[in-house]
Amino acid sequence: MKFFVLVFSFFICVKPSFAENGLAQGVQCEQQIISLIDQAKRQIDIAVFSFNRQSIIKALIKARQRGVEIRLMTDRSQLAASKSMEDVSRLLNSGVDVRVSTHKKGLMHTKMAIFDGKHAVSGSFNWTNAAVENNYEVCNIFKNDESYAGLHLKMFNRIWEENSKSKSDGWLRMKGYCGNFLLLRT
Amino acid sequence: MKFFVLVFSFFICVKPSFAENGLAQGVQCEQQIISLIDQAKRQIDIAVFSFNRQSIIKALIKARQRGVEIRLMTDRSQLAASKSMEDVSRLLNSGVDVRVSTHKKGLMHTKMAIFDGKHAVSGSFNWTNAAVENNYEVCNIFKNDESYAGLHLKMFNRIWEENSKSKSDGWLRMKGYCGNFLLLRT
Numbered sequence: 001m002k003f004f005v006l007v008f009s010f011f012i013c014v015k016p017s018f019a020e021n022g023l024a025q026g027v028q029c030e031q032q033i034i035s036l037i038d039q040a041k042r043q044i045d046i047a048v049f050s051f052n053r054q055s056i057i058k059a060l061i062k063a064r065q066r067g068v069e070i071r072l073m074t075d076r077s078q079l080a081a082s083k084s085m086e087d088v089s090r091l092l093n094s095g096v097d098v099r100v101s102t103h104k105k106g107l108m109h110t111k112m113a114i115f116d117g118k119h120a121v122s123g124s125f126n127w128t129n130a131a132v133e134n135n136y137e138v139c140n141i142f143k144n145d146e147s148y149a150g151l152h153l154k155m156f157n158r159i160w161e162e163n164s165k166s167k168s169d170g171w172l173r174m175k176g177y178c179g180n181f182l183l184l185r186t
Numbered sequence: 187m188k189f190f191v192l193v194f195s196f197f198i199c200v201k202p203s204f205a206e207n208g209l210a211q212g213v214q215c216e217q218q219i220i221s222l223i224d225q226a227k228r229q230i231d232i233a234v235f236s237f238n239r240q241s242i243i244k245a246l247i248k249a250r251q252r253g254v255e256i257r258l259m260t261d262r263s264q265l266a267a268s269k270s271m272e273d274v275s276r277l278l279n280s281g282v283d284v285r286v287s288t289h290k291k292g293l294m295h296t297k298m299a300i301f302d303g304k305h306a307v308s309g310s311f312n313w314t315n316a317a318v319e320n321n322y323e324v325c326n327i328f329k330n331d332e333s334y335a336g337l338h339l340k341m342f343n344r345i346w347e348e349n350s351k352s353k354s355d356g357w358l359r360m361k362g363y364c365g366n367f368l369l370l371r372t
Contacts, residue, residue: 021334022337023308023334023337023338023341025341047322049310101322103322105320106316106319106320106321106322107316107320107321107322108321108322109310109317109321109322109323110310110322110323110324111310111324112310112324122209122309122324122326123308123309123310123324123326124235124295124296124297124298124309124310130292130293131295133292134291134292134293135292135293135294135295136233136287136289136292136293136294136295136296136345137295137296138296138297138298138308138309138338138341140308140309140326148207148209151208151209152209152324155209155211155324159322
């Protein structure tokens, strides 16, 4: 009986400790994101307001090349105002499923990503040079935390559904983008 | 011995389950923040890039009136560009210890708060009308989670130390603010 209680308490107690959660800063946050992208086996889901960090974009393209499915949601206002369009084109041409937020009001202001449904990054940290090099940011890392990753994935799926592929493609065409990915889609 | 093992495993196992963590949206996030402010007994520490939500500002002033110590860190660029100066004045005059970020480069872009050192809110959610009413945002809530709240508090303290009261007051004076709080401070 004593043995049973010990084994039982071991499984109950030890399981939660697998989750490694933390709060990263600047380059640390960038490294954690790249490491999670590099380790992803199946699926990466990203909803980030703004991005221009080349190291992260390169890691995403590399992940895509080894067959990881990637959905990336970003904001139209930010995209229109920045030079991210070039980055978006590269991601689209590498097979990343990009959608631009087209909901009527407000911003797609989240900065979150979910990796294989079990790790998540969530906070104020856009995937930009400014966030890595200059700003104070919060970058929450949830590793092996399917509960928290699940909450983020549920939210991601809602945003994804509310912003259809056809509307997103329409917006990109209106902005003058007519690369391969749109030809393939139409 | 069996009893000891059982009691030991109860304390080890049950303690972490007190933490109630979640991901809130829009009005839910606003309500959670107000509820945490209303329940605070001792100390609230806030580092939020931008704020104009009157319900939250009112709750902070009410907390101050019942003796809760409040430190609020915000960003100079956001403050200069918005009408938040009026809100800052009200908070300062109610006894909230406000500092404006004066670090040389980058933004104080965090959106986080710690309540009595044991609860935290952290994400992309500025304390603004747009965040509550229009945007997609992530609003991570960590309740009774001293470990996670501790990580945020450590980061808050670092930002607070790196942005001195004298520099912050100097910036506010330069911007033409000369209310009671500055007379009292000098």
